[in-house]
Amino acid sequence: MSGFARRLLGTTIVTAALAAAIAVYIAVFLTASPPSAGAVQTASGPHLYLGSVASAELSDQHPTWVSFYAVNATSTRWTHATTYVLPAHTLVHVTIYQFDSQTGLRNPLYGHATGMIPGTYTVDGKRVQGIDPTTAAHIFAVPQIGLTVPLEGISANAKNPCSNAPCSLSTAHHTMSFAFRTPGKGLYRWQCFVPCAAGFIQGNGGPMQTIGYMGGFLKIV
Numbered sequence: 757m758s759g760f761a762r763r764l765l766g767t768t769i770v771t772a773a774l775a776a777a778i779a780v781y782i783a784v785f786l787t788a789s790p791p792s793a794g795a796v797q798t799a800s801g802p803h804l805y806l807g808s809v810a811s812a813e814l815s816d817q818h819p820t821w822v823s824f825y826a827v828n829a830t831s832t833r834w835t836h837a838t839t840y841v842l843p844a845h846t847l848v849h850v851t852i853y854q855f856d857s858q859t860g861l862r863n864p865l866y867g868h869a870t871g872m873i874p875g876t877y878t879v880d881g882k883r884v885q886g887i888d889p890t891t892a893a894h895i896f897a898v899p900q901i902g903l904t905v906p907l908e909g910i911s912a913n914a915k916n917p918c919s920n921a922p923c924s925l926s927t928a929h930h931t932m933s934f935a936f937r938t939p940g941k942g943l944y945r946w947q948c949f950v951p952c953a954a955g956f957i958q959g960n961g962g963p964m965q966t967i968g969y970m971g972g973f974l975k976i977v
């Protein structure tokens with residue numbers, strides 16, 4: 757093979773490999789969007805059910821990461837989604853089944869529940885203003901609309917804790933409920949503010965910075 761033919765062949769192979777890599781990048785990363793979930797329709801309007809866990813499913817890309825899931829009312833059907841599609845200007849009821857243990861808040865202010873319809877925040881069915889900030893496992897917060905929902909963690913000696921999602925309601929958990937009015941159409945970021953990412957610097961890496969675990973969006977339509 758002449759030097760020219762060899763260079764031509766080399767250039768062709770490298771160009772083809774780059775084109776293939778770009779095609780994979782477009783197909784796998786640019787056209788994929790995180791999965792979303794919606795509310796359940798009930799007699800009192802849309803009802804969003806969520807679950808928060810110490811560890812994602814064993815089959816997950818990150819089975820050791822803390823995570824939120826969309827679930828159904830009985831916590832028997834789990835969907836790994838943190839983008840929640842809700843109708844605009846609507847009263848939405850939310851129930852969060854919280855199965856993870858306590859980490860505690862750096863900023864005790866987040867122990868107060870804010871931004872929901874007054875009087876609708878309950879922990880295990882009891883109407884309260886907030887929780888002891890040292891007992892927080894996670895927070896469901898939508899800063900743009902001033903919504904902060906502290907989620908109590910199970911105690912260190914709770915019997916029958918759930919390790920990986922999906923978690924049955926027969927395992928240790930606390931149930932937080934509240935109602936809020938959705939804002940106008942748009943994409944609203946939500947996130948957790950408890951430094952709950954065990955094994956990461958300051959507890960704020962990994963799942964705390966990844967859509968699909970400790971953060972996501974309210975997609976108001």
Ligand SMILES: [Cu+2]
Pocket residue numbers: 822893894895948949950952970
């Ligand atoms: Cu968290």
